[in-house]
Amino acid sequence: MKEKNKLLLMIIAFLGCFYLPVELVPFRNPVFESLALVRWYAREHVLFCLIPAFFIAGAISVFVNQAAVIKYFGAKANKFLAYSVASVSGTILAVCSCTVLPLFSGIYKRGAGLGPATAFLYSGPAINVLAIIMTARILGWQLGLARAIGAIVFSVVVGLLMHLIFIKEERNRQVNGDFQQGEAGEARPLWKNAIYFISMVGILVFANWGKPQDGDTGFWAIIFNLKGAITIVFIVSLISMLVAWFKKQELKDWTAASWGFAKQIMPLLLAGVVVAGLLLGRPGHEGLIPSWIIAKAVGGNSFLANFFASIVGAFMYFATLTEVPILQGLIGSGMGKGPALALLLAGPALSLPSMLVLRGVIGTKKTVVYVSIVVIMATISGIIFGTIME
Secondary structure (H helix, E strand, O other), X not given: OOHHHHHHHHHHHHHHHHOOOHHHOOOOOOHHHHHHHHHHHHHHHHHHHHHXXXXXXXXXXXXXXXXXXHHHHOOOOOHHHHHHHHHOOHHHHOOOOOOHHHHHHHHHHHOOOHHHHHHHXXXXXXXXXXXXXXXXXXXXXXXXXHHHHHHHHHHHHHHHHHHHHOHHHHHHHHHHOOOOOOOOOOOOOHHHHHHHHHHHHHHHHHHOOOOOOOOOOOHHHHHHHHHHHHHHHHHHHHHHHHHHHOOHHHHHHHHHHHHHHHHHHHHHHHHHHHHHHHHHOOOOOOOOOOHHHHHHHOXXXXXXXXXXXXXXXXXXXXXXXXXXXXXXXXXXXOEOHHHHHHHHHHOOOOOHHHHHHHHHHHOHHHXXXXXXXXXXXXXXXXXXXXXXXX
């Protein structure tokens, strides 16, 4: 199939999801929830989350110097610097588990080591400043603090464990040079490339700036009210740079690379969203697994309660900030403090859609190990936190 036909087919599929007439479905759960989640995902996350992320990933693969990626994130990079940068990236990006995937794929295929890349993969959605603040204000400062510390520690430990477990494969990968080639953009000054990337990250961050609590008139609320104007400024700046600084061939290469990420990731994400909605429904609604079963299973602070919370969090799709009101309802239904933290540490960083995509990037074995590490660490953290809070 020609690339134009693939693009047309993807656009038709997206519009079908965007305008999906779910209100006409004569029956409700769980098929209705699956379709409704797909429409919600298409409307809320594709245009302003995934598409900017695809273009950033494409820019990384085309314009970022491969030697620089290997120097700072490769196998021989300074470990303290690599993991420090990767572990706090979420404070800047504030993306969900699906939006971070193109960015992860971009740096990984460009030469980043598995350890720093997976540290970035976890931290991107997990260390969200606004989400942590909301957690502290709504669910208590203890849970907010535990989430902040746990997410930062998790990103480093997960990255280090992935590096150690697959160290032989990583060494072979570094030797064989299984990376995307092409050094377009090297002739452009570094400061121009930096401003170019900052403009795209600015679009991604401010276009998706989360809505603050009702009655909040602080910094986050001010930015939320101005996010449209700020986003437009970044878009205009980006267009001006593309016209003034970039050659026609560079733009073609960038578009082709971004399209490559879209082809690889979008179909799997939508399939994962369909399945996740079928099983667990949307936030506040039920799928095949009733919410009362989840609430009952995560009471107390037993190993099974924390493990179940980690598993549910790992497979359920959480958009940025939606985990807080969901947990508020679950805690009100009897969920323990330990399982609540376990879900917070596993949920935002993982989802069934992200697992399907991740498998296509790093393979089944690495994906299973990554998910297992997060679930196990979340379970242990939940047990420890629950014991302290008793």
